[in-house]
Amino acid sequence: MNENILNIRSEIGPLEAVALHRPGLELERITPDTLKEVLFEDIPWLRRMQEEHDAFADELTKRGTKVYYIEELLQETLAQPGVRERLIDQVLSINPKAGETIIEHLRRYLNSLDNVALTQAMIAGVVKKDMAHIRREPVLADFLHSNDPYSFCIAPLPNLYFMRDPGVTVGNGLLISSMATPIRKRESLYLQTIYDHHPVFAHGIENSDNRYYGWNEFRSIEGGDVLVLSPETVAVGISERTKAQAAEKFAQELFEKDPVVQRVIAVKIPRVRAFMHLDTVFTMVDRNKFTVYPGILNQVEAVTMTRGSEGRLAYTPEDSLEEALKKGLGLDEIVLIESGGGDPVAAAREQWNDSTNTLAIAPGKVVAYTRNERSNEVLDKNGIEVIGIEASELVRGRGGPRCMSMPLRRTDI
DSSP, X not given: OOSOOOBBOOSSSOEEEEEEOOOOGGXXXXXXXXXXXXXXXXXXXXXXXXXXXXXXXXXXXXXXXXXXXXHHHHHHHHTSTTHHHHHHHHHHHTSOOSOHHHHHHHHHHHHTSOHHHHHHHHHHOEEGGGGTTSOOOOOXXXXXXXXXXXXXXXXXXXXXXXXXXXXXXXXXXXXXXXXXXXXXXXXHHHHHHHHHHOTTOSSSTTOGGGXXXXXXXXXXXXXXXXXXXXXXXXXXXXXXXXXXXXXXXXXXXXXXXXXXXXXEEEEEOOOSGGGOSGGGTEXXXXXXXXXXXXXXXTTOEEEEXXXXXXXXXXXXXXXXXXXXXXXXXXXXXXXXXXXXXXXXXXXXXXXXXXXXXXXXXXTTEEEEETTOHHHHHHHHHTTOEEEEEOOTTGGGGSXXXXXXXXXXXXXXX
């Protein structure tokens, strides 16, 4: 392709292309003992989860959105010259080591797989049993630890279906997240590899001006904290997962590489699990309308960053999130639609089930979980069309329709 597929200048422009990941074997490798490690609240039922995810993808497709599946893009990327060997090396370099003998055993196993099987191993993980046919010399660890054939040599990535987190399109470029939790680092590594080498992206590794940050940066930033409010204004949450220093570096890169962006609004939210990203408490649903969890409004701080002198950043503390949004968007009035219909109990219950994590597919038209009835009713009363999807299993990973999607292209508005 000669044209760059990436173009996101708003949160609400008609959605033309999106990247998703259909939940797979990695979800069936979650056990009660690993729930906390993999950031899940409960054991999901994969078949039902896939049905719900397919219904989500179908809603997007029938409204004209092109859906790219990250697992297919990764498989196709592995066929590009030199990519397999380099990616295997990178995965092994960040994999907890049990001695060079085990690492070389893993390398031989991964190299023996075709691209379909290698893609599954990269996402679903590798257990000892998978490698039983690859011979190696025994090592001391084999005699000192339980030789459980189902113990992991490479961990699964059950959070990958939340495609918003490892990357976010800003303008004609891509922010590659540096994930806060070690178990999710590989997600961003895969996305960066796809961006650098897959033919669908016209501006990969040869055009660094179209890529921001990077998967292995020291300070973490995640895509769920980044909202492209307008061509000129981007918001970045300072949260449990995104550090202030990372937000500053991202803002600096945006100002250096994208002349359209004029300001980055840093929005600090409490660093707690329930509010892990900005988009779990606040999303844009129309030109001047936002859905927000009311329990957060008196706890946020907003600071606007702009280009300063001599290449530095300039900082302007804002009186409130509402005032920051008005100034950033050049509006006299904005509407903050409180989830739960103003009922604090309903708001807290439905926020836990991602009531404010909506995905806008056009101005005033959003995808949301059907189960959040009170929040959806108040959106409807405020003129927002809600496309409801079932989510009894998808919700177990603590993320909504916005979390599950990485928009690649929207129509400019």
